[in-house]
Amino acid sequence: MVVPLVYAVLSGFKSTDELSRNPVGLPDTWVTSNYTDILGGGDFWRLLGSSTLIAVGTTVVVVAVSALAAFSFARFAFRGREALFTLFTLGLMFPFAVAALPLFLLLRSLDLLDNPLGVILPQAAFGLPMTIVILRGFFREIPAELEEAATIDGCGALGFFWRILLPMARPALGTVSVLAVVGSWNNFLLPLLVFTDSTWWTIPIGVQQFQGQYSAEYARVFAYLVLAMVPALALYSVAERQLVGGLTAGASKG
Numbered sequence: 001m002v003v004p005l006v007y008a009v010l011s012g013f014k015s016t017d018e019l020s021r022n023p024v025g026l027p028d029t030w031v032t033s034n035y036t037d038i039l040g041g042g043d044f045w046r047l048l049g050s051s052t053l054i055a056v057g058t059t060v061v062v063v064a065v066s067a068l069a070a071f072s073f074a075r076f077a078f079r080g081r082e083a084l085f086t087l088f089t090l091g092l093m094f095p096f097a098v099a100a101l102p103l104f105l106l107l108r109s110l111d112l113l114d115n116p117l118g119v120i121l122p123q124a125a126f127g128l129p130m131t132i133v134i135l136r137g138f139f140r141e142i143p144a145e146l147e148e149a150a151t152i153d154g155c156g157a158l159g160f161f162w163r164i165l166l167p168m169a170r171p172a173l174g175t176v177s178v179l180a181v182v183g184s185w186n187n188f189l190l191p192l193l194v195f196t197d198s199t200w201w202t203i204p205i206g207v208q209q210f211q212g213q214y215s216a217e218y219a220r221v222f223a224y225l226v227l228a229m230v231p232a233l234a235l236y237s238v239a240e241r242q243l244v245g246g247l248t249a250g251a252s253k254g
Helices: 003-011 016-020 031-040 042-075 081-093 094-109 119-140 144-152 157-168 171-187 189-194 202-212 218-249
Strands: none
Touching: 003 171, 003 218, 016 218, 031 218, 042 081, 042 157, 042 171, 042 202, 042 218, 081 119, 094 119, 094 189, 119 171, 119 189, 144 157, 157 171, 171 218, 189 202, 202 218
16 A cells, blocks of 8 residues: 555656656655645645535535434434435445436536535535444444433433534544545546536646646656645544544444
């Protein structure tokens, strides 16, 4: 896993000629301008800001909606609950590419093209199945005695959800938040479909455009790819323990 990352980082410090002559060795001359030129330009930071805004917006929507839905599926018994939950889980098998055309027509009719909401809302919708599955498994492991005690103390269902369940579900909430952020960060097709104006382009689209513009300068392309990966890798490294703990928290009873 580390080898391609190290190769990309080192390649970004080479010139294109040296990369052709010496593709796997250390740079003879460390060409830092490949990185500094990208960081010194405004385009990369604009793409970074757009990706951050969309990722945060998607995460807030998908976690808020999924937490309420998972709470209903885990703590309430109502007719058709399992059938409705199965309908949500079927969304895991529904590829985005199948919905590309009808989604584009829907967004156009709602005047959401070239609008961040045109990416945030569909991403949140496609993120609901996995998020609900993870949170429901965690919520079901919360002892019923806690809910009974809260009810005796005069705490209603929403009060129990907000004051007790959510604080106890921090590992699971952290997990689904990381998954939502990284999924949004790496999404290419949906932003490409929605944004025709470069103002709202995201990092993956910027990578494609940069590769097209500097197709013969492989070293600069490597540098751009490394810088594009840094935020997602940083988030994973910081939230790794939270991610693993949240995924396994609701896996077993006891």
